[in-house]
Amino acid sequence: MSGESSDGGGHSHGKKRPAGLPKNEKLVWDVLASTHDPLKAYEILDKLKDKGVRAPMTIYRALDGLESKGHIHKLEGLNAFVLCNHEGPHMVQTFLLCENCTNVQELELRAVEADIAPAVKAAAFQMSTARLEIKGQCQSCAEAA
Numbered sequence: 001m002s003g004e005s006s007d008g009g010g011h012s013h014g015k016k017r018p019a020g021l022p023k024n025e026k027l028v029w030d031v032l033a034s035t036h037d038p039l040k041a042y043e044i045l046d047k048l049k050d051k052g053v054r055a056p057m058t059i060y061r062a063l064d065g066l067e068s069k070g071h072i073h074k075l076e077g078l079n080a081f082v083l084c085n086h087e088g089p090h091m092v093q094t095f096l097l098c099e100n101c102t103n104v105q106e107l108e109l110r111a112v113e114a115d116i117a118p119a120v121k122a123a124a125f126q127m128s129t130a131r132l133e134i135k136g137q138c139q140s141c142a143e144a145a
């Protein structure tokens with residue numbers, strides 16, 4: 001329902017599925033590519049029942065695999081997953097989360113990574129990932145208000 005109207009940013013997953021994924025990761029990737037909403041593991045499982053996927057473990061493993069390859073991101077606060085809309089894996093992820101609806105948009109902010117990475121390195125810390133969640137109102141909610 002949400003996000004069908006103008007989103008101003010052409011935010012669509014015109015992404016091609018990464019090559020060489022195991023079967024279950026392909027299935028999960030396709031489900032995430034079919035929506036702009038973040039999906040929880042059980043929602044993904046629900047959509048894959050028709051394809052014969054019944055075990056939650058199968059979904060968790062596929063999500064783990066996709067996440068470790070940088071193809072999807074987990075939104076900790078929502079406990080849900082979205083497709084990465086960048087080319088190539090990146091350590092610092094920036095999301096715009098609407099507090100009013102389920103709209104989530106990933107921003108490509110190289111500046112954040114450029115700032116964070118050297119500071120973390122200077123602290124002699126080995127960063128695996130960092131996530132910036134910017135909360136507020138999406139465009140359609142702001143216009144409706």
Ligand SMILES: [Zn+2]
Nearest residue numbers: 084085086106
């Ligand atoms: Zn990403």
Ligand SMILES: [Zn+2]
Nearest residue numbers: 098101138141
């Ligand atoms: Zn919204």
